[in-house]
Amino acid sequence: MGPALSGMADLIEQTDVVVVGAGGGGAVLALALAKQGISTVVLDQAAGPPGGLRGEILQPNGQRVLDRLGVLLSLPADATRSVRLFHFCRAGGMRLCSIDYGDLPAPYNRAIVTLPNVVHHAIVAAVQQQKSVTLRYGTSFTGLLREADRVVGLSTQGPEGTNQIRAKIVVGADGAFSKVREALKIPADVYLYPDGYLIAILESEEPVSESFYYIGHRRILGLFPATGNKVYLFYMIPKGSMEAMKQRGIPALQQTWSQIAPQFVGLFRRLSDWSQTAYMPTGRVRTPTWVADGAVLIGDAAHAMNPHASQGRMQAMVDAMALSDLLPGCLADRDYSAARLKEFERVRRPQVTMLQRLADQQVFYWNTGNPVVAFLRDRVFQTLDRNARLRYQVLSTTAGLRTMPPFNLIDRVIAAGFLPDVRAHERSPHPMSS
Numbered sequence: 282m283g284p285a286l287s288g289m290a291d292l293i294e295q296t297d298v299v300v301v302g303a304g305g306g307g308a309v310l311a312l313a314l315a316k317q318g319i320s321t322v323v324l325d326q327a328a329g330p331p332g333g334l335r336g337e338i339l340q341p342n343g344q345r346v347l348d349r350l351g352v353l354l355s356l357p358a359d360a361t362r363s364v365r366l367f368h369f370c371r372a373g374g375m376r377l378c379s380i381d382y383g384d385l386p387a388p389y390n391r392a393i394v395t396l397p398n399v400v401h402h403a404i405v406a407a408v409q410q411q412k413s414v415t416l417r418y419g420t421s422f423t424g425l426l427r428e429a430d431r432v433v434g435l436s437t438q439g440p441e442g443t444n445q446i447r448a449k450i451v452v453g454a455d456g457a458f459s460k461v462r463e464a465l466k467i468p469a470d471v472y473l474y475p476d477g478y479l480i481a482i483l484e485s486e487e488p489v490s491e492s493f494y495y496i497g498h499r500r501i502l503g504l505f506p507a508t509g510n511k512v513y514l515f516y517m518i519p520k521g522s523m524e525a526m527k528q529r530g531i532p533a534l535q536q537t538w539s540q541i542a543p544q545f546v547g548l549f550r551r552l553s554d555w556s557q558t559a560y561m562p563t564g565r566v567r568t569p570t571w572v573a574d575g576a577v578l579i580g581d582a583a584h585a586m587n588p589h590a591s592q593g594r595m596q597a598m599v600d601a602m603a604l605s606d607l608l609p610g611c612l613a614d615r616d617y618s619a620a621r622l623k624e625f626e627r628v629r630r631p632q633v634t635m636l637q638r639l640a641d642q643q644v645f646y647w648n649t650g651n652p653v654v655a656f657l658r659d660r661v662f663q664t665l666d667r668n669a670r671l672r673y674q675v676l677s678t679t680a681g682l683r684t685m686p687p688f689n690l691i692d693r694v695i696a697a698g699f700l701p702d703v704r705a706h707e708r709s710p711h712p713m714s715s
């Protein structure tokens with residue numbers, strides 16, 4: 282049954298679940314709930330689905346979610362690209378390590394690079410076909426409705442003015458600066474990293490089929506092939522430095538990139554205007570709880586992480602699936618208490634916490650300007666290149682298939698090159714974590 286107005290007198294809408302934010306997590310949750318016939322309203326303050334430039338890499342766990350929802354096979358072939366090989370190189374060109382997604386279990390033994398927003402648009406199109414979901418753009422969350430200490434709905438501001446929606450469960454999927462989290466009075470440690478990313482998509486003259494990731498003295502430049510001859514470029518820059526970079530001009534930037542990745546000089550020449558670029562800040566959110574009586578936080582609202590993990594959006598999607606598995610039982614038992622919803626957090630927190638920590642370790646080693654730390658980092662990459670066991674543990678973590686950290690204490694010593702590994706050629710089983 283779809284959401285309905287309870288009566289024209291009070292103009293209060295009723296639904297089972299109301300989701301704030303139709304982003305990476307909220308849209309997937311809406312679709313997953315719709316597939317179970319659960320009446321859902323999703324609102325988003327944006328005027329429509331996003332249209333700007335952003336990086337899009339679908340890791341194997343994200344591919345599995347989309348497959349489960351019937352979206353993966355509907356992605357347009359001319360907007361996606363499967364990539365197997367990722368080469369990590371020192372700035373200047375020397376290869377340190379190559380990771381092959383083909384080592385992972387089929388069918389998700391690849392990364393999928395898509396053109397901006399392609400996945401999101403496919404999910405939104407699928408949501409819009411569902412009778413039990415109402416998706417409302419241009420509508421902002423303005424506050425919670427409460428009865429005693431329980432959340433029983435929310436108020437909104439949209440094109441038709443203010444509105445109230447009564448719901449059994451309110452989901453805050455409204456990103457790192459979540460207003461739902463604020464209204465729930467859930468304290469949050471919101472940290473903005475000192476570095477963000479300049480992103481661009483450039484058209485190469487020659488086909489590029491493998492990914493390259495260059496790491497140097499406070500320098501990171503990633504090049505990922507997209508459809509046709511298009512290549513995504515991620516370049517780490519200090520936050521607040523975009524204007525100064527523009528002042529120095531495009532030739533200066535091209536020269537820097539050419540020193541980092543000399544084999545792509547021709548590609549860098551294709552940057553002719555700053556409108557081909559965008560800046561993306563990076564942040565981390567940590568909260569002591571993701572649930573309250575009648576409310577849940579998912580995705581970046583609960584646990585934004587540094588993009589080194591390459592899992593932020595995947596984790597929002599996996600949250601959505603875990604919550605959509607739990608909610609039918611809550612609705613059947615009419616139990617929307619924090620204690621019941623905590624099951625969602627119990628299932629999801631181990632992987633999220635592990636990935637947040639791992640991403641922060643990567644920030645420490647990868648973004649460094651300290652030569653000793655950089656030396657250790659490069660040694661770890663070189664060990665990984667020779668050690669199939671450790672390489673697989675790293676790959677399956679980035680692929681979203683592990684809840685355990687990739688290295689235990691002994692693995693760390695081995696990775697740093699201080700101990701030989703008698704099991705270097707073994708490949709550990711890959712626990713599908715979610």
Ligand SMILES: Cc1cc2nc3c(=O)[nH]c(=O)nc-3n(C[C@H](O)[C@H](O)[C@H](O)COP(=O)(O)OP(=O)(O)OC[C@H]3O[C@@H](n4cnc5c(N)ncnc54)[C@H](O)[C@@H]3O)c2cc1C
Binds near residue numbers: 457477
């Ligand atoms: C440089 C960079 C690269 C990244 N690369 C990757 C990657 O390769 N792989 C990956 O998995 N992740 C990546 N991410 C992370 C990823 O983009 C996020 O983790 C993901 O979008 C989180 O999804 P979400 O649904 O929680 O939040 P969002 O996608 O941010 O969605 C939140 C939605 O809530 C809406 N909203 C906010 N406030 C309100 C309000 N008051 N009322 C109504 N609506 C509201 C917003 O309009 C938005 O649509 C990257 C991030 C950065 C910065």
